[in-house]
Each structure stands twice: as C-alpha cells, then as structure tokens.
Amino acid sequence: MKEININVHHVTRVEGHGNIVLNAKNGNIEELRWEVVESPRFFEAMLRGRRYDDVIIIAPRICGICSLAHSTCSIQACENAFGIVPSEQTLLLRKLLYDAETLQSHVLHYYFLTAPDLLGVGSVFPLVETHKDVVLMALRLKKLANDLADIVCGRKTHPIQPMVDGFAKLPKPEELRAIQKRLKDAMNDHQATVELFKTLKIPQFERETEFIALKDPTEYAFISGDISSTDTGTTPVANYLEMTNEFCVPHSTAKYAKHNRESYAVGALARFNNNHEQLSPRAKEAAEELGLKAICHNPYMNNVAQLVEAIYVTEHAIDLIDQLLARGLKEEKPDIQVKAGRGIGAVEAPRGILFHDYTFDERGILKEANCVIPTNQNHNSIQKDFEALVPQILNKPENEIKLLLEMLVRAYDPCISCSAHMIKVEFR
Amino acid sequence: MKYEVITKEDLPPFVNGLLSEIEVVGVKRKDGKFYFDRIESYDELCLDYDVTLIPPKKYLLPPNETLLKFSLGEAIQVEPFIDAAPRIILGVHPYDIKAIELMDAVFSDSNPDANYMERRRNTVIVGVDCRNPSPNAFCPSMGTATTETGFDLMLTDIGEQYVVAIGSEKGEELLKKHARTRQATEADLAQRKAVREEALAKYKLSIKAAVEEIPELLERNYDHPLWEELAAKCLSCGSCTMVCPTCVCFDVQDDVELNLTGGWRFRQWDSCMLQGFAKVATGENFREDRTSRLRHRYFRKGNYMLKRYGKLGCVGCGRCIGACLAEIASPVEAYNRLKEGS
Amino acid sequence: MREKESIYLPKLAELVRTEGLTERERLFELKLRNGDELGHQPGQFVELSIFGVGEAPLSISSSPTKKGSFEVGVRAVGNVTNALHRLEKGATVGIRGPFGNGFPLDRLKGQDVLIVAGGIGLVPLRSLVNYIEDNRQDFGRVLLLFGCRTLQEQLFVGELDHWRASKDFEYYESVDRCEDPSWKGQVGVITTLFPQFTIAPEKTYAVIVGPPVMYRFVIAECKNKGIPDDQILLSLERRMKCGVGKCGHCQINNVYVCQEGPVFTYSELKNLEEAI
Amino acid sequence: MKPRLAFFDFTGCEGCQLEVLNFEQELLDIISAADIVNFREAMTERSDDYDIAFIDGAITTERDVARIKEIRERAKILVAIGACACIGGINCLKNFYPMEEVLRIVYGESAHYYDTIPARPVDAVVPVDYYVQGCPMTQSEFVKVVKALLTGKKPEIPNYPVCVECKMAGNICVFEKGETCVGPVTRAGCNALCVTNGRTCWGCRGLVDDPNTDSEKEILAKYNLTPEEIIAKFRMFLGYSEVAK
C-alpha cells in the first residue's frame, strides 16, 4: 500500500505561518498535525505599562488583516473598564467601520485566497488573464470596502480616527453620500459573485461540532451582544473565559481552545449558524440559492457564509449611512474619566469572536492584558476536522489530499499572526 | 484712491454675487484657528480674524504644482501645464498683501514664471484691514500693518459698515456689478483712520530697531554667537518657512505613470531650513550645519531679499513665531537680541 | 508684461553621439530637434531633462564656434546623470537654456589667459579653450593647467595630446598620484605647477574651474603671482532646481549662482561668506 | 525581461502585504510590468529565482536571521517594507523586557523550544537597498519605489520631518491643542496622515537622518511629559533607535 508524506511548510494564502504534517503508511495515519509556527510577539507584554490611548494604537498591530476588529475590541475594552457608554453617533460610525472591515476581509478572502483553489490556479494573479472580469469585480469590491474604511478610519489598515469614546475626525456628508451610491451599485457585483459561486465545486465534508458567536437580540451581531453557542445557548461576555478554555499544545506557538465538546468553531459559519434569522432578505436569499442552511456542519461552506455576510453588511452600511445622514454628524468631544479596573471587549472579527480583556491602574496604564483570538479558537477545530477528513480521503492521490487539507485550512480564514501574538506573559 | 462705503447688510449679497461669477476663497474658522479655503456662501466667511494658519500664498504658489506633462516611449512629447483658474481671495490682511507683492517681484524678475504670473493675473485680491492682530504679529515694526497698494479692493470695518478702498479697475467693476455702495465721506475716512490707529495699539511685539537698520544689523552680526545658540535647538523641521508668506523656494521632481506611458514634472514647497536643501549629488552639502541654515533664513528675510528685490523678506505676520516649537524662529527676538548686543 | 512661454518647458534634443571619456564620465553630443543653434557662450550651462527622471544643470563643453550641435561631458553621480549614461544614440532629452553668465569673453579678449582646470572642471573650460583656439588672434598668451587625481581620470585625452603639442598654448599638467612609470609628467596637486611659469599679472586673467576644495589653494597661488582679485574668475557649483533664479537652491548669501554666475570674479566672491 | 518580484514576510502583522493586495489599478500595472514569483499571503507558487525582494516584518528569531541572509544572497535588490522591517517597529517593545526571563516565565521547561531574540530591523542583519516606511507601509511610497525600480532611478524619499507636510496640509499643530507629537523628528512621506486625520504623529516612519532628538525631548518636557512618558513615546515605533534607550 502507498505511503503518504505530506509536509506543507507554511501554508500559502493564509495570514501567518502554519504547517500541515501528514504521514500515513498502509492506510494507517501515523502523524497528522496542524502546526502554528508564527514567531511569537509577546503582545500582552508589549501592552503592559502603556497608557490606554497607546494601547488602542498598539493592539491593532496584532494583525493587519483584522486591525479594525482589534481596534474596535480594544476601544470597547477600555470603555468597559472606565465605564464609558459611547454616544449613538459613535456607535453608528463604529458599526459602519465594522461593515467595512467585514466586507474588506471577506472579499479578500474568498476572491484572493480561496477562489484560486476553486478555479484551479495558484493565485489571483493568473486570473487577470483568464478571468479578467472576475478580478476587476474583486478589485472593485475591495476598493469599495477600503474606501469606506478610509472615510471612517482615516486608513484602511491600522485605523487612525477611532478613539475611546469617539472619533478624531468625522466623515463628511458628501463622502458618505458618494460611498453609499457605490454600495448600492455593489449589489450587482454581489449578485454576480453568487452566480459564480454556484458554478464552483465546494468539497463535501461534514463533522458535527459546536459553533460559537456573539448574539444580539436587536440585530445580526458584530460588535455587541452576548456569547452564544449552538450547543449551550447564551452567556454574558464577562464569562468568556469559561467559554474559551485556552490551553497550550507543544507543537504550536498559539493556544488552543475548547468548550462543550472536544473543539468548537468560530467565524462566518458560526455566526450564520447562530444568527441566520437576523440576516437581511437579500442575504437570506443568497444563502438559499447557494444551499447554505443552518446548522451547517461543512467547514468548507465558511466561504459561502462569508459571501452571505458580505451581502448583509453592504445593505447594513447603506442603511447606517441613511441614519447618519438623517441625524446629521456633530463634533463630539470624548469624555474620558480614567479609573482603575478591568474591562472586556468582544467583537466578531471577520474570522470569529475576539476578546480583549484589560486591567488598568488608576492612571489608565495597562497592568494586564489577555486577548483571545478567533483563530486560536479554531486551531483545535482544524485539527479535529483533519482527523475526521483524512480517513475519508486517504485513498485519493497525495496531491489531492494535500490540496483538500490546505483548502480546509484556508476555509477557516485563519489569521495566524493574530493567534501567535497572544502568548501570555506573566510577571511576578 | 477712490473710496466707497458698503453697509454690513449689503455685504452678504455682494459676496454671494461674486460667488455666482467666480470661485471665491475666504477665511474660515477651525478649532479657534483660521484658514483660507474655498467658500460656497457668505455664511462660511470670517472677516474678523487674527491670522491664518497658512498664508494665501498657497493659491499663488500651490504646495504641489504640475509644471509639465510628457509622454514617454518612442516619440516623447512635452507640454507646459498651467492651472490658473480665475479666483477671488477675499479677506487678505495687509501684511499678506505685502507678501504677495514680494512674491510678484520674485516671480516676475528677469525670467517671469508663467505659472505664477498667469495665476496672479487671474486672481482678484480683496483685502480687509486687521482689527485684532495675532499676539505674535509685529506688522507695525515692518511697516505692513496697512497697505495702499497690492489689492483690487480693501475693506475696513468701521462699525456698521465697511469703507472700501478701490485699488484697481477690476475691483471697481466687481463692486459696481455686485454691491450697493455709496461714496465715502470725509467722516467715513476719518473713522477708517481711527480704526486703523486703534488696531495699531493692539500689537504686542515690536522690533527695537528701525526697519532700515535691520539689513545692516544683520550684516554686522554674521558671526554672532546667537545663531549657534538658536540652532542648537532647531529641529530643522521647516515649519517656520512653510507658514511664511514670503518663503517661496521649491523643489522640482519628475513622476511617471506606473505603466510608464507618460509622466509629469511638478514643483513643491521646499525650505532652506531642511537638511538636504543645499546638498549636491556628490555628497557635498553647502549648508550642512543647522547654524548656517538658520542664519540663512534670518538673512534672507532681513537682508538678501531687500538687496535683490528691494523689499524686506518679512512682513511681520508672526506665523513663524507660533509655528516654531523650539521657540527660536522669532525675528523680533533675534533682531532685538542683536540690537541689544550691539 | 506677458511671458511668451513657460520657463520650465524644455526644447527637445536628440542625442547624436556619445563617447566614453573615463570610467565615470561620458561626452554627449546633442542637437536641438527644431534645428536651432543653442546660441551659448563658453561657461554657460543648460538644464538637461530626462523625462520621468528629472533635470540637471550641465555645463556646455563645446565651443559656440562649433555649429549644428553642442556637447556636454557628464559624470554619473545620481539619477539624471546615471540615466543619461544609459541612453543610446537617437534618444530624446530636454534642454532648457543656455543659462548663466558664462566666461566674460569681452574682458578676456586681448589679455593673457591662465586656465586652471581641476578634474571635471575641464568640461566647461574645454568650451573656452576650443573657443580661444578658433579665435586665437584675439587673445594674448594662453596657459593651460590641468590637474586630476589619477591618470585614469584624465578627460579628453586626445584633445590633451593636441593641446600639449599645439603652439597656441603653454601647457602644464599634473596628477595627484601615479604608479605608472611611463608617466613623465608632474606628480602632485595642481598648485605644484605654479612655480613652473611666470606671468605678467596686470594683463593676466585666471579662469579656474574645479572641485570646491581646490579653489582656496589655487586662488592663493594666483594672488601670489600678483593677479588682481577681479581678474581671477571662478565657476561655482551649487544645487539647482530651476536654473532661472526662482527655486532658491543655488543661493550663496544674496547671490543666485544661476543668475549672477556660475562665473564670478574673486573680488565678488571674497565678501560672500558662503562662497568658498 | 520583466523584473521578478518576491515578497517575504517575517515577524509582523502582515498589514504591509495586505497593503500591496489593497492596490487596485496599481496592482494590475505592477503585474503587467513585473512578474510576481513569490507572495505567500496571496499565492501558492514559490520560486527562488527573483531580482527584487520585498521584505516585511522584523527579525525576531535565529531562523529569521538565517532566512534573511539567504534572501539577501539571491536578491539583486532588497527593499524593506513597513515599520517592522525598516525600523523594527512595534516588535521592539518586547526588547525592553529581559528576554530569558520572559521565556522562562512563559514556557518554563520547554523554553529552549522557542527561539526568540531581541527584535531588530532588517538592516541590522543584512544591507537594505530601499525602504518603504510606515506602519502599515505608505502605499504611495511603495508605488514610488516600484516606479523607481522600473525606471532605474533612485526613489526620492523625503529626508525632512513630518512637520513639513503637516504644514502643507494646513493642519493645526497638535501642540497647539495641548497634545504632543513626534512629527518634528519623524521622516515625512505620509502627508502627515495621522495629524490630518485628527490624531498625532507616533513616529511610525522612523527618524529623519540627523534628527535633533535632544531638542524634541526638551519640547516634550516643556509640554509636561515626564521622562518616562517621553521614553514611552519614542518606544512605540522607534524602540530600536538610540532615542528610545
């Protein structure tokens, strides 16, 4: 019988560095591992001793791809610690920037990182020749998301304008109006993407598991609500440690997590599985057209869930802009009374639920930080998926096995630099 | 000179009339500071201000301006590029008008600069006398608190109305076309004079030397230890020159389209305070140390410009004083130190 | 007054010939595409554009007596100069100018001329030497002094041979260092040539072009020989962007090198603190 | 022959590679003028045959040291992109904790497994030809460097402080609002983006050559920053430079 030796050193088209190791002999799996090998960065140590207003600038540098999520989460943790309730305008703007974040990340992920697999090429670059219109559409959608982020954040990566209790600069009404028009036009591109997805062959594989995401009774949750599990229902954010139960494994510089079962999953699919009823009609329609039904246990369908969410956030942003324009934008000075204490921020990063947990002293200097990263929570799930999937495909050619494993990793949209950055340093 | 009077009620229709015809730039307020920007209606306009962040020079010598466009490849083609859309600058203080006169001298001298000249010709300057000067200003010392030249129209707020001095035919035409005015009386003009004198009393800084003395005062003190003392703190940040209405030095560079089909040549503000200003390709830097750069700025303002263009290179707006974090850019302090020391 | 056209608009010129001079210097022969003569004086310079790269001031190295085209000799040191070195025959560049005052031919005529070139300073001076050669009867004695660091850095070797042999000139040369045993000439800095000749200082004009460090020493030698300050002429180099007295880069105190210079008398310069 | 470009990431947030993918028309122009042969964040193919290597991320492990040396050997031109690669950036914050102690506390017995050394910029290990500063890298400067590489020109990168562009942008200086800024010693090229967008300059583009940091420190002290706060300010991005020591 054949011998399989797969060693994918640094999986490509994912954020950060991870390896896949599979050794099988005569149908026996001898070694099967998902390894995270990112250089550790000691972020919790880096944040220590910094004032809160530096913390919110340093924290987004955990990850360039979800910097807006880290920024929002970090700001929320500070506000939570100081007992600040931001104004309605601030919340609306924050949701708007969050729509930009989700759209930007999802479009990048399914067009630039995943689509090449499904179209049988190694990257988006050759598609410029073969699928020019698709590439132009992807660039257009990405630019739209980036421009929206620019308007609200001052930059598309590592935001400038968002601050604790407010924004350093407000978008101009004419900018909002112009981008709203483009958001409306983008619905056509989304529809075209749906059509394209219908033609792609998404691998069929299921493993029953638990899905965890934020849940808010008022809307499809991204930056508010409680923690919700498809197994156990909701619990307040303050109890996040009970949900995440992080633990270390020797072959990884990142931490792993588990809750009710041996593993759980977070991300677009987890959000869809928990909150699908709150999607907009068009997003629901797209889900149906693409055969995505809750509760879906095929991890490869995460990309479809991302597309559904991209449609949702586009409509949501259009709606938010209407609200902002109707209220009129006013300069608001942040009102920050620093005090000692602990605060937790929780948001849905594009790739799943994210927590920042800070403790400050009375001068607003950070004493302690703990950040739980979505990808950390998914590592274990990836490993368990591997273990369930490999026996089913062991008879396939080695290339194909390798591709399926890589695609699985990519489907999770892992953000490995994020996860490795959070090695906790304890000081005596 | 002819003088008219316009009431404060009649001013908005005048400005809005101008707006219907041509782009108008005026002074706006931002966080307690003032800046020139395009206005869409009279309501945005602020006529009682102390000083703007950046002088109106940005409309005559833009911070970044394309000079040429060219195509690359087999047959190279070049053409000049001049953006000189007509515009009114409304609410320019006398010292800034004096500075524009100096810019006119620089850019019309021997090799007239078409980009500047074309724009200047298409710019109408409506001045306004400064009633509440900035705490850093020292215009009376420089003889620039008021001006009788350099504007098309000049407004002076005399209470319920403005006296309008008519400085050009173009100004007169615009006033006739868009404003309801009456001829100024002796009494109006007397009041104008009084208002101007009242403002003079509000300036806080003054140079202890007479204007005529400054060039020579500097010349005598080329090697004065003051320059080194100040330069030790200098950040070489260029702020003093960026905000100065009489600083007009620029750098020129080429840029190309990424697909290399063409490109453009542009100029942008440069500053003699910056480290590389006088550095040449072989590495030689003709003003390598901060002291020589700092001294050059002071001398250019207080001596060289006069020798070349017959006008001093400082109009006493005090912007540099406010802009310099190291607190070393003040012409008043420098001249006074030299004066005291000599 | 209405300007006829942008002072920043170059005329197009064709590169008709290039020739390597040394490892770092090349000669470029250029022709204006519209057929015009450049119409320059020795000692003037042009602003040469390579579109997309930039513009650089370069002395005109050929004499105005040479018609139809003109030459520049260029050391590759930065963006424009390196790009120029990469260009091939037939390429298009932009030319503005001639700019600057040039050597004061009116004052030189009828007088003795002492030409002192250090290294690449020969590039502009070649224009004067060639001019003098073509109008030899207009000038008195003409002494040529050339110095460079090594033999490999000698420019215009063919022309040097010609001048060395020519009766029109009194020729002196030196190299700072030399390991080549076949070199029979002077070894040492250029000032070591001065003891080798005598001059009539009151009717001699010294014309000096070289690197900044050279000036102080050569001026001292000229003064030593009794040449009056206003008969010592120097060409200065400064950073330049516009060449037309606007950009401010070439200022030496109150003087613009591109306008009042690049050629100055020593009497003009000695009171300019930043000049030498 | 089209130049062959390769992108390599070291320790960082990958925001700089993302900024490359965030180009729109420019990205199409770049791929028509050059061949991208290595870009892990975006492509599967890898090649060891390249002309120009773009490096993002700081050097923080012995493995990194070996790898960057190898890349330098192969590349004709090496460009550092982003604060981590150009100046060490945020990563250097960890340098102020004793490395061995940190490792021992965190990993105890298995400390030897984790390979970590004080963070440093690329040019602390191998020579760098060009820099694209910023956190994330300034996109316009990246384009400038690419154009320069395509035309054989040395990119004209500002060697003057952010204040120059800040004034050109017509901003009110943050010191006037009672806040503080390291713009006066930080290399311009970003159009004073952070100040223009309502914040302050944090120094992510590195120091200018010959910065007057003594004067800057005096100014910060004059605006009531304690010596610790001043150091903290410089450590944010400039942890690798003398001024933060």
Ligand SMILES: Cc1cc2nc3c(=O)[nH]c(=O)nc-3n(C[C@H](O)[C@H](O)[C@H](O)COP(=O)(O)OP(=O)(O)OC[C@H]3O[C@@H](n4cnc5c(N)ncnc54)[C@H](O)[C@@H]3O)c2cc1C
């Ligand atoms: C009047 C005059 C005549 C000159 N004649 C010659 C000559 O005949 N042959 C020759 O090889 N060199 C000459 N030079 C020097 C030549 O101008 C510089 O070597 C050239 O500008 C370098 O440009 P670059 O783009 O290659 O270098 P970079 O370092 O890329 O310079 C960028 C820009 O800075 C300016 N600059 C840099 N160095 C100088 C400099 N030394 N002088 C003036 N501007 C500079 C130019 O605008 C240049 O384009 C002369 C300089 C002057 C002022």
Ligand code: SF4
């Ligand atoms: S030197 Fe200073 S005071 Fe004088 S004009 Fe310039 S900015 Fe104003």
Ligand code: SF4
């Ligand atoms: S004098 Fe002041 S404003 Fe001018 S460069 Fe020096 S520090 Fe900057």
Ligand code: SF4
């Ligand atoms: S805000 Fe910062 S960068 Fe801008 S002028 Fe002030 S000190 Fe300089």
